[in-house]
Amino acid sequence: MTAATRTTGTAEQIMLRLSDRLVAVERVVSRVMVVGFVGLITVNVGMRYLAGRPIVFAEELAAIMLVWLAFVAISISLHDRAQIGVTLLVDKLPGFARRAMEVAVNLIIAAILAVLLWKSVVWVNSPMVAFEQVITTGWKKWPFFLVVPLFCITAFIHVVAHILRPTGEHHEVTL
Amino acid sequence: EKELRIGLITPPPHVWTQVANRMADSLPDESGDALSLAVFPAGQLGSEQEMFQQLGTGLLDAALMTGAISSLRAPSLAGWFTPYLFEDVSAAAAAAETPAAQEMLDELQRAGVQGLGYTFAGMRHILMREGLIETPDDLVNEKIRIVPFPAMQTWWQAVGAVPTPVNLGDVYSGLQSGLLDGIDIDLDALVGLNFQEVAGGLTLTNHMAFPAVLVVSQATWSGMSEEERAAFTAAAEEALAWGTEQQVAAESANIASLDGQIEIGRVENGNEVFGTANAAFQEAYGSNDIISRFQEQAREAAQ
Amino acid sequence: MTGLSFLVLLGTGMPIAFVLIATTFVFLYMADRLPVLDAVPQIAFGSVETFDLLAIPLFVMLGEIMNEGGLTRRIFRAARAWLTRVRHDLPLVNLIANLALAAIMGSATAQIAVMSRTVVPEMEKAGYGRGYSTAITAAAGLLGPIIPPSMILIIFGVIAQVSIADMFRAGIVPGLILFALMLGLTLWQASRNQTHGAATRPVETSRIKASLPGLATMLIPFVIVGGISFGVFTPTESAAVAIVVALILGGPVFRDLTWKSLPAILDRTVQNSAIVLFLIMAAKVFGWVLTFNQIPQAVAAFIASLTQDPTIFMILVMLSLVAVGMFLDGIAALIIMVPILLPVATATYGIDPVQFGIMVSMTLVLGLLTPPVGAGLYIAAAISEVPITRLSKLVAPYVLASVLVIFIVILFPWVVRPF
Ligand code: NA
Ligand code: NA
Numbered sequence: 001m002t003a004a005t006r007t008t009g010t011a012e013q014i015m016l017r018l019s020d021r022l023v024a025v026e027r028v029v030s031r032v033m034v035v036g037f038v039g040l041i042t043v044n045v046g047m048r049y050l051a052g053r054p055i056v057f058a059e060e061l062a063a064i065m066l067v068w069l070a071f072v073a074i075s076i077s078l079h080d081r082a083q084i085g086v087t088l089l090v091d092k093l094p095g096f097a098r099r100a101m102e103v104a105v106n107l108i109i110a111a112i113l114a115v116l117l118w119k120s121v122v123w124v125n126s127p128m129v130a131f132e133q134v135i136t137t138g139w140k141k142w143p144f145f146l147v148v149p150l151f152c153i154t155a156f157i158h159v160v161a162h163i164l165r166p167t168g169e170h171h172e173v174t175l
Numbered sequence: 176e177k178e179l180r181i182g183l184i185t186p187p188p189h190v191w192t193q194v195a196n197r198m199a200d201s202l203p204d205e206s207g208d209a210l211s212l213a214v215f216p217a218g219q220l221g222s223e224q225e226m227f228q229q230l231g232t233g234l235l236d237a238a239l240m241t242g243a244i245s246s247l248r249a250p251s252l253a254g255w256f257t258p259y260l261f262e263d264v265s266a267a268a269a270a271a272e273t274p275a276a277q278e279m280l281d282e283l284q285r286a287g288v289q290g291l292g293y294t295f296a297g298m299r300h301i302l303m304r305e306g307l308i309e310t311p312d313d314l315v316n317e318k319i320r321i322v323p324f325p326a327m328q329t330w331w332q333a334v335g336a337v338p339t340p341v342n343l344g345d346v347y348s349g350l351q352s353g354l355l356d357g358i359d360i361d362l363d364a365l366v367g368l369n370f371q372e373v374a375g376g377l378t379l380t381n382h383m384a385f386p387a388v389l390v391v392s393q394a395t396w397s398g399m400s401e402e403e404r405a406a407f408t409a410a411a412e413e414a415l416a417w418g419t420e421q422q423v424a425a426e427s428a429n430i431a432s433l434d435g436q437i438e439i440g441r442v443e444n445g446n447e448v449f450g451t452a453n454a455a456f457q458e459a460y461g462s463n464d465i466i467s468r469f470q471e472q473a474r475e476a477a478q
Numbered sequence: 479m480t481g482l483s484f485l486v487l488l489g490t491g492m493p494i495a496f497v498l499i500a501t502t503f504v505f506l507y508m509a510d511r512l513p514v515l516d517a518v519p520q521i522a523f524g525s526v527e528t529f530d531l532l533a534i535p536l537f538v539m540l541g542e543i544m545n546e547g548g549l550t551r552r553i554f555r556a557a558r559a560w561l562t563r564v565r566h567d568l569p570l571v572n573l574i575a576n577l578a579l580a581a582i583m584g585s586a587t588a589q590i591a592v593m594s595r596t597v598v599p600e601m602e603k604a605g606y607g608r609g610y611s612t613a614i615t616a617a618a619g620l621l622g623p624i625i626p627p628s629m630i631l632i633i634f635g636v637i638a639q640v641s642i643a644d645m646f647r648a649g650i651v652p653g654l655i656l657f658a659l660m661l662g663l664t665l666w667q668a669s670r671n672q673t674h675g676a677a678t679r680p681v682e683t684s685r686i687k688a689s690l691p692g693l694a695t696m697l698i699p700f701v702i703v704g705g706i707s708f709g710v711f712t713p714t715e716s717a718a719v720a721i722v723v724a725l726i727l728g729g730p731v732f733r734d735l736t737w738k739s740l741p742a743i744l745d746r747t748v749q750n751s752a753i754v755l756f757l758i759m760a761a762k763v764f765g766w767v768l769t770f771n772q773i774p775q776a777v778a779a780f781i782a783s784l785t786q787d788p789t790i791f792m793i794l795v796m797l798s799l800v801a802v803g804m805f806l807d808g809i810a811a812l813i814i815m816v817p818i819l820l821p822v823a824t825a826t827y828g829i830d831p832v833q834f835g836i837m838v839s840m841t842l843v844l845g846l847l848t849p850p851v852g853a854g855l856y857i858a859a860a861i862s863e864v865p866i867t868r869l870s871k872l873v874a875p876y877v878l879a880s881v882l883v884i885f886i887v888i889l890f891p892w893v894v895r896p897f
Contacts, residue, residue: 178768187825213772215769217639218639219769220766220769220770221520221521221524221766222524224524225520225524226522228517228520229517232516232517234513234514234516234517234770272564292566338792339710342641343531344639344641345641345642345643345712347641347646348641348709349642349709352707352708352709352710353709354710354711354712392780466783
């Protein structure tokens, strides 16, 4: 069974479908971010030399876009299992043990993400954060911080999907 | 024994870091070994914005923050950047004793921190790749590296320059190559980073002061006994005053060390020469009650 | 206990970034300091909120466009057109094309992947052994992260708060020395191998016609190195401008790039950036918690008690990093180790952070070619179908050449600040 043929509605399949749909959205967001900051930086260089007036907020805004890209990209890479680990020992294990190890690892990761979600919700709502602003524009900064709890949710969904995913069905992405 | 943590963004040799080290030296004695202080310089615990958040949650106990970033938490602190309010560092230090300066520290409480006092970096001057500054016309459309926070931005935009954000570490090559036409800088940083090697003219404009604020986390403060607070305050006041003294001495020593290495000029009546920019600052910040009281009291203190 | 949990989790194959975060949790639990976890989201956000780090996705993307737009292939062809009459032209072309590519691309793996595909088959056709050809190609990939631009140097600059332009300039001379050593080694090996190495047939097209696209492509390193050296751009900006130039060359000029290839380029950029950015984030969280609890200070005191001599200190660091690099990815190792080692190097031994950075980066990059875990070995072996054990032996002389250059960096610091 592949993602495309997965149509029935058991809880586990809903989770897998959710993960796949979510990652499609995340890919679009990530592409927009990359194009966005390449554009922003290039325009800023142009403004500096052609118009003699750089965009004062360009660097600060581009750095925030990088943070957004980072969190979205990490979530995608968790879906794609593209993060690097040392698999030297695990590769030597027999199939069932390897699968058990994989489930155990993903359970730990899911637990970490749950704790981070809790901590990041507390953080975004803390009174201290209300003072934060984008220095060059004066915008409130907390909306930008929302990417952290959002990431924890999407990453959690991808990781849980890996736990539920039937043995043998892999998302080996060869990019 | 309680170990407290103090964070700052300045590197180890900077006067402000030495102020923190001095506090760390004297605090055990002052408190009868009840308190000690670990110093985390050079932004080891994060940017100033991040340290403010850590102070708010009580993770970090104290910090020596720039007035620049602190003014984002307590807007009245922007009053310190009133152009041409102070003749020199000693005048700024005198203004730190005014009631309005204390009101500014009190305003920091809404950000979850207790403001204990001020110390100072050198006055701000203008270093250009080429030539001296006589009037703001010399700065129109020039790319100037400034500390990017609202009060300084307001003034520089009104001057007509192009404020250009560049990391302090990249300023040397930026001046060398012409990415920057000039910088807004204090003499300690100028001498410390050898910018005189890549710039032609230093104009002593004295246009702004640059204070640091010593803040303590409210959580830490309320967890201290009366005696501990008294000991901490005593250690802090002694170190802050010492830092200011160092800075006053450094100002003339720095000018002397630059003599002959670079063309040096002065803008004598900057109050008038930069009148338009000064007015722009006043328009943006003068309506704040604490700031207007501060300006008045600082002028009285100077007489 | 904390160290043990790190090793155990590493062994489970857990992504390294999560190993670091999990170890942070264990550490705080053991130290009875769990409230410090409150700071984690803030530190994670702040860790990548740096304009200089934007250079990472940008240089990754530039590499992708170079390959997808056929620009890499054109550099190879141009170099080849001029050397057809020379004995052992192909090994030379391989190295020279790698040098040119190194001035554009920021990582060794991307460079090894594309060159293994392009050059190794050509060398085999001309009669060179596949093992020999693959070894040169994998080894020449080491030039990528040393000659600017370079991801690992960007990351070092950000962590160490050293100007990235300074780091880039510092890589040039050691990179060229390494290139010269590799050139000598390659030719010596080729000359011992009597059966091969006659000059290959001239390519059909004329030299001018073959080299024009290659020359046009060399606009890109000119934009990057020239732009940074003359201060026209910051390193980050130079990458963005180079991307625009590469898009124009690959698209309207050479017509290899179409709108359809863009999504794939962007997705690969995102994926490769995700790995590095996650490592940076996790290492920052880990490092912050260690610093908060004054662990690096304790490590520093311990190391300082071992030796007073900066040179011996650097050699000790180098040897331990060679061992670390055998198992751990270089960038991961860099962002874990530098916050601990750098303060010792600068404050205790008075070592120039730029020199230290080049030494550490070159050493960790070597890990790409050392077994048992080496991405460079794996990629080259997979593409060329040479067994990894054999390839490891074949690249060994080049690894030694690189070690020699690292010793030069340690003993003669002026090579990192030649101008
Ligand atoms: Na490179
Ligand atoms: Na290795």
